[in-house]
Amino acid sequence: xxxxxxxxxxxxxxxxxxxxxxxxxxxxxxxxxxxxxxxxxxxxxxxxxxxxxxxxxxxxxxxxxxxxxxxxxxxxxxxxxxxxxxxxxxxxxxxxxxxxxxxxxxxxxxxxxxxxxxxxxxxxxxxxxxxxxxxxxxxxxxxxxxxxxxxxxxxxxxxxxxxxxxxxxxxxxxxxxxxxxxxxxxxxxxxxxxxxxxxxxxxxxxxxxxxxxxxxxxxxxxxxxxxxx
Amino acid sequence: xxxxxxxxxxxxxxxxxxxxxxxxxxxxxxxxxxxxxxxxxxxxxxxxxxxxxxxxxxxxxxxxxxxxxxxxxxxxxxxxxxxxxxxxxxxxxxxxxxxxxxxxxxxxxxxxxxxxxxxxxxxxxxxxxxxxxxxxxxxxxxxxxxxxxxxxxxxxxxxxxxxxxxxxxxxxxxxxxxxxxxxxxxxxxxxxxxxxxxxxxxxxxxxxxxxxxxxxxxxxxxxxxxxxxxxxxxxxxxxxxxxxxxxxxxxxxxxxxxxxxxxxxxxxxxxxxxxxxxxxxxxxxxxxxxxxxxxxxxxxxxxxxxxxxxxxxxxxxxxxxxxxxxxxx
Numbered sequence: 001x002x003x004x005x006x007x008x009x010x011x012x013x014x015x016x017x018x019x020x021x022x023x024x025x026x027x028x029x030x031x032x033x034x035x036x037x038x039x040x041x042x043x044x045x046x047x048x049x050x051x052x053x054x055x056x057x058x059x060x061x062x063x064x065x066x067x068x069x070x071x072x073x074x075x076x077x078x079x080x081x082x083x084x085x086x087x088x089x090x091x092x093x094x095x096x097x098x099x100x101x102x103x104x105x106x107x108x109x110x111x112x113x114x115x116x117x118x119x120x121x122x123x124x125x126x127x128x129x130x131x132x133x134x135x136x137x138x139x140x141x142x143x144x145x146x147x148x149x150x151x152x153x154x155x156x157x158x159x160x161x162x163x164x165x166x167x168x169x170x171x172x173x174x175x176x177x178x179x180x181x182x183x184x185x186x187x188x189x190x191x192x193x194x195x196x197x198x199x200x201x202x203x204x205x206x207x208x209x210x211x212x213x214x215x216x217x218x219x220x221x222x223x224x225x226x227x228x229x
Numbered sequence: 230x231x232x233x234x235x236x237x238x239x240x241x242x243x244x245x246x247x248x249x250x251x252x253x254x255x256x257x258x259x260x261x262x263x264x265x266x267x268x269x270x271x272x273x274x275x276x277x278x279x280x281x282x283x284x285x286x287x288x289x290x291x292x293x294x295x296x297x298x299x300x301x302x303x304x305x306x307x308x309x310x311x312x313x314x315x316x317x318x319x320x321x322x323x324x325x326x327x328x329x330x331x332x333x334x335x336x337x338x339x340x341x342x343x344x345x346x347x348x349x350x351x352x353x354x355x356x357x358x359x360x361x362x363x364x365x366x367x368x369x370x371x372x373x374x375x376x377x378x379x380x381x382x383x384x385x386x387x388x389x390x391x392x393x394x395x396x397x398x399x400x401x402x403x404x405x406x407x408x409x410x411x412x413x414x415x416x417x418x419x420x421x422x423x424x425x426x427x428x429x430x431x432x433x434x435x436x437x438x439x440x441x442x443x444x445x446x447x448x449x450x451x452x453x454x455x456x457x458x459x460x461x462x463x464x465x466x467x468x469x470x471x472x473x474x475x476x477x478x479x480x481x482x483x484x485x486x487x488x489x490x491x492x493x494x495x496x497x498x499x500x501x502x503x504x505x506x507x508x509x510x511x512x513x514x515x516x517x518x519x520x521x522x523x524x525x526x527x528x529x530x531x532x533x534x535x536x537x538x539x540x541x542x543x544x545x546x547x548x549x550x551x552x553x554x555x556x557x558x
Contacts, residue, residue: 207510
């Protein structure tokens with residue numbers, strides 16, 4: 001009995017410890033990154049997500065169904081929107097790095113982060129995934145990763161009730177990984193939300209919200225590029 | 230305590246969860262296919278709104294007020310109780326949203342306090358007359374009172390609403406417009422909204438000593454925005470719209486609204502004299518300041534922008550105007 005209780009306690013402790021990982025804090029670009037002109041730097045973007053709607057707060061299945069039905073025409077329109085020239089962001093960042101005298105290589109193929117294995121580093125500012133295997137693949141020493149995690153329109157809900165108007169959203173993070181040590185040399189979370197100053201509910205094309213979506217893309221591009229200016 | 234609902238209840242819950250907010254009716258854009266109408270040469274009358282006071286308001290941050298996401302547990306007092314709980318929740322949230330909107334607008338309107346005397350003494354007639362006086366064109370232009378009928382020719386009816394941002398570095402004009410022949414007032418030729426963003430305004434010192442300069446600047450900027458609105462409107466009326474005419478591609482135009490960099494998606498109609506005129510996704514006309522590259526200046530002889538070309542421009546690939554990341558000033 002005591003042994004069973006101890007085993008249950010140990011499992012619970014292991015699970016709770018796993019939940020207690022601190023989120024990565026923003027990290028400014030280290031001086032070492034821009035200082036060494038012999039370092040080869042790759043710039044890559046993760047696979048862009050599908051442009052879609054989300055309803056945070058509509059947690060229960062029925063709430064989610066209600067929110068989906070209520071915003072059906074909005075979702076249908078948002079899913080037709082494109083990522084515009086967001087894929088060219090890596091080229092823009094590469095140009096900025098080249099202007100600083102760095103050797104830069106743009107990786108055209110999107111990086112599928114789901115294929116990168118997890119990495120359990122003990123030191124702070126260690127990448128949560130093991131990017132070291134990319135050193136030989138890309139033939140670079142450091143990798144600038146632009147990860148767009150969400151793109152589209154989000155509307156906050158409290159169960160069945162919308163608590164606000166939909167907002168255009170671009171969420172993601174940018175980071176630089178040293179491919180020898182798997183340490184982070186820059187980390188920036190990006191969370192852009194843009195609303196419309198007029199009525200948003202204008203089906204079928206929702207011009208106000210569509211404009212806010214393209215504004216969010218522009219602002220997101222600025223946020224990722226600014227540290228390299 | 231969570232509840233499990235049957236299908237009819239779920240349908241009713243969906244009805245209750247629909248937004249209760251009645252949408253404000255937007256300006257219905259009317260841009261029929263029509264030959265070019267060059268009112269600058271033909272002449273027109275500009276009809277004033279009923280109220281002679283020029284309305285001003287503070288600009289609310291449109292990115293604020295998304296509401297909070299969160300779960301909600303409804304008390305389960307049977308089917309009727311559950312529906313009543315959802316409906317009550319909806320009413321409370323709606324009231325909270327309306328209250329938040331009012332609070333944000335009231336907070337934004339505080340920017341007008343130093344200008345209250347100037348605003349009180351500024352009339353629509355004076356503002357519009359001075360705006361018309363600055364326009365070029367051979368046709369006669371006159372201002373009519375709201376109740377004064379136009380005997381002949383073309384009539385432009387408009388209203389104005391000026392907005393000031395919190396740091397007073399930008400002023401925006403929203404002017405719904407209606408154009409009709411004097412003898413056919415019930416058959417409008419054109420209806421649209423004109424949205425004009427001022428050039429970035431320099432910060433005027435606070436305090437009583439600078440009050441006169443501040444008030445004069447407000448009036449001058451209002452007149453200038455009205456003149457830009459009229460220029461954009463007249464140019465749009467002067468462009469011929471043919472049946473089946475392909476529209477030019479949409480692109481994202483970036484511009485400075487005071488100290489904030491904004492962008493608008495639409496079809497660019499003209500880029501002239503430091504202004505970009507575009508038709509946005511709603512079909513509204515917008516006149517915004519053109520982003521200037523460092524060292525460039527606007528030609529001081531700039532006056533009325535060139536007429537809008539009648540032929541549709543060749544289709545271009547979708548591209549943002551931000552080809553190069555500008556260094557911050």
